[in-house]
Amino acid sequence: MDDWLKDSTEVEASWVTVDLAIFTVRGDQLMVLLIERGVEPFLGRPALPGGYVQKAETLREGALRELWEEAGIDGSRLHLEQLGAYGDPGRDPRGRVVTIAYLALGRELPTPVGGTDAKRAYWAPVSQLINGTQELAFDHSAILADALEEIRGKLEYTAVATAFCGETFTLSELRTVYEVIWGHYLDPSNFRRKVLNTEGFVQPTGERRLPPTGRPASLYRRGAAWLLSPPLLRGTGYPA
Structure with missing residues (x-):
């Protein structure tokens, strides 16, 4: 067996997920959509909605599906765009997982309803999350910080x-x-x-x-x- 082929068979398998930072303004506060995880890892911890991309899906299709399944929100009417890719080793205890983060903005978005592996979904004030007093699951705190800075710059x-x-x-x-x-x-x-x-x-x-x-x-x-x-x-x- 060629050395390069042997080396390639020893590479750890990778998975692709999508995560969404969904923002709206409610009561003169900037709010972000969070879920409470209903499964391990990080059972009971707050997180951005998201999940694995299915084999036949595009990244955007996976993002829209996860948003609907975990929070009951139709993302097709939102200003939705890619924020970036996050793939640091160890970001997900389940293995080598690379996530594509999406940023979405919307006005008067509905009250979310948790589903699938989300125990519940809710709107949380961004001001209570960026001061570091509440840590999100995975590397979602870093994704949220990047998304907030992206919005501030776009304004x-x-x-x-x-x-x-x-x-x-x-x-x-x-x-x-x-x-x-x-x-x-x-x-x-x-x-x-x-x-x-x-x-x-x-x-x-x-x-x-x-x-x-x-x-x-x-x-x-x-x-x-x-x-x-x-x-x-x-x-x-x-x-x-």
């Missing part, structure tokens, strides 16, 4: 924040999305100026919404631009 250069808004929205509602995800207060006047000076970001509808108190607020919808020029940089209290 600077794209119109993805509108994915958390309704078809029409006020600038105050849009600003809240930025504040919740970036984690700091934004000066309303500076934010308004920056948004309106970014060509194609938002488009006025000509309509107004009457709040419970105060003056009517102008309504906007997402504009034609996806990439923002100039970008809305995070700064230290308002977009630069």
